[in-house]
Amino acid sequence: MTGDDGRTGRGGVPASGEVAERAGASASGKVSAGSAAGKAGAGSAAGEGAEVFVSVAERVRRSLDGSSPGERLVARTLLASYPTAGLETAARLAERAGVSAPTVVRFVARLGFAGYRAFQQALRDEIEARRASPLTLAQQLGDGVTPDSLRVSAGAIFRQRLDESFAALSDPELEAVLDLLADPARRIAMIGGRFSHILAEYLDLHLRLLRPGTRVLDPRPESLAAFSVDVGRRDVIVVFDYRRYQRDVVEFARRVHERGAKVVLFTDPWLSPASEAADLVIPVRVEAPSPFDSLVPALALVETVVAGVMARLGKEGEERLRQCEEIVGDVTVD
Incomplete structure (x- = not known):
């Protein structure tokens, strides 16, 4: 399928989630269902202990409800100029939002990141995933796949994507x-x-x-x-x-x-x-x-x-x- 914009195709990141995982465990976007519900406002549809993918953008958006006034200013500043505002220094982002640099650092930690550097790495990986196309993404099924292995492998991938989507749903x-x-x-x-x-x-x-x-x-x-x-x-x-x-x-x-x-x-x-x-x-x-x-x-x-x-x-x-x-x-x- 080509992209919604009609210029290039739309593609998926590898099934292993390596794009997200390159930012490290704390910035991978993969969190337990309980953590997603507590930190990002995810719904209770996720099973206990199930891993779900929550992107940086979605984590920031969901943080609005439970954040302090200063943290909400940071979140709204990020969403208003997403993702470029998050690629600036913590001091510059704080200046944009009208808060202190420690408020930005606390907000990033509240999102589940080990630090501001991990937050920015996750943003860079997310930009890469947003721009992905069939020309830049690898086929998930190897060469010479048989009809039987195609059925099994494709079925497993689709079931996984469905489970992940419904687990992360608010x-x-x-x-x-x-x-x-x-x-x-x-x-x-x-x-x-x-x-x-x-x-x-x-x-x-x-x-x-x-x-x-x-x-x-x-x-x-x-x-x-x-x-x-x-x-x-x-x-x-x-x-x-x-x-x-x-x-x-x-x-x-x-x-x-x-x-x-x-x-x-x-x-x-x-x-x-x-x-x-x-x-x-x-x-x-x-x-x-x-x-x-x-x-x-x-x-x-x-x-x-x-x-x-x-x-x-x-x-x-x-x-x-x-x-x-x-x-x-x-x-x-x-």
Whole structure:
């Protein structure tokens, strides 16, 4: 699969997680489920003792709730100029945030890093992972793979990515997404990149059977411009954007956020720049057996969201679905 930006393909880091691990154990991004819940606000879906991947960007974003006022200033400064602000010296970052250098050091330690140097190394590795493409990533399956070994190896990799994605998922964040999408007073619009647009269409195909007021946006510039003029506080914009990130999608997310719309972002662990404008962020793993990124975990999460919205709507959703089915009629083939 080529990249969402349409210029290069999208690829995954090696299944071993070596990009993250090069920063050392304390900066690897791999933490236990209990630690992820305590330090990064991860949901309770992770099993006890399970290792999950939480990127630097996601750790910073999740730290906002439990941080001191000074640490929140550091976090917001990082997210506003991510990741470049974190590559500056601790003193310069402190100056940007209007806090002391020790506050920056305490914040970095609170994120789980052994020191500021380990934090910066993790950031550099994350930048490398964000820019990955099929031209820079290795095939996970060796040459001469047999059909049987392909089935076993690929199946194991996909199961691992699904387990990691759901273990790292924040329950409060997911609940908030479901609340927005099931609210009949909200208008729901969806958009994705060159390839992730299929996820937007897939989600809309289900939501429109359960509730009114949903649509997939026409990605042409003139159509997005016209929509942006009319957008307001009643609107929820669901954005799908995975590495490499698509400039027009990111800019659109920022624009509708400025006009008061709620932005829900589905992205990868390294976080699309659209996360700066997002009210809620749902990251999933994207690595695959081939050098091309996978939408399998993302699709599983979309299915999860559909199930959650259906449960929230209850009888009202079932009745709308029944009426839609009656109008469509029997289209099955015996």
